[in-house]
Amino acid sequence: MQAEPEVAVLRYGHRPGRDDRMTTHVGLTARALGADRVVFPGNAGQSAETVEDITGRFGGPFAVEMTDALDAFIRDWEGVVVHLTMYGERVQDVEDDVRAAHETDPILVVVGGEKVPFEVYEAADYNVGVTNQPHSEVAGLAVFLDRLFEGRELEREWADADRRVIPKATGKRVVDPDAADGE
Template structure:
């Protein structure tokens, strides 16, 4: 969130044809729940286009980019690394320590997989964090982690440059130009 150390999300791997929707949802979740940018691995250009389109219409700031070398991003990250996995420490046990690190000025890189994650990612992480020890998606893990990191503040965020906004309502789907009440 603006004015604070960066929170970025790195999506490891992308299997064309199989991961399009999931990779897109990683990017959209990162954007909606407070991250500053998403870095998507592999041939995820369709996902990048979708996330950029949503950011253009519903506001930012948020950046999304492709990388051919997610391991290099991980190695060169100048901050702390949180690997989201169901095999890690419980989020409720380490969230305070992670927030404190960020409060001390450390940028955070949240890493999510797409397929089996190699052990070097576990070793590179400052924290391997599980939001549950039950099977779940990387999107669910990312959403729970970001909400815990920002303590719900991301839900009140103001979006800059939006041309559209969603009207919260009990039923229906209302999207209006951003300048309408």
């Protein structure tokens, strides 16, 4: 069985001090919901460190990269570019087309952090809106990835994890997956 083509998430823009938590959550959401890597702007080093730390503790594979050339990254992408924006086509109207494209092509999901220039809209193969209402870009990314993977990402097993969360109705249980008794 051949692996699916890559899904990468590009955080377009980052305002230090203002976007730190949101940029980190874009990376964590990308990781948890099935993307293969996240690419942060060059000034988002703290977010990159946090996502790398979580990947080290809770497993991967998942890659974290940084670039100062966001526009070039989009322009040079060899695959489908999906820009998440409240002004785009409804996710439910394009999800089948995007999923079909992903059968053969890698997908780059662009998630804005500040005002996104019109050139990003033009470079995208799909400008996709989740509800076409103002809301968190993290929520939009989560809904989009769940639609793309049709829920399969929720069953993912994580390799090389130092910790594993055991689902419970109440309370918390985190175990060492390599321990003989799971504790």
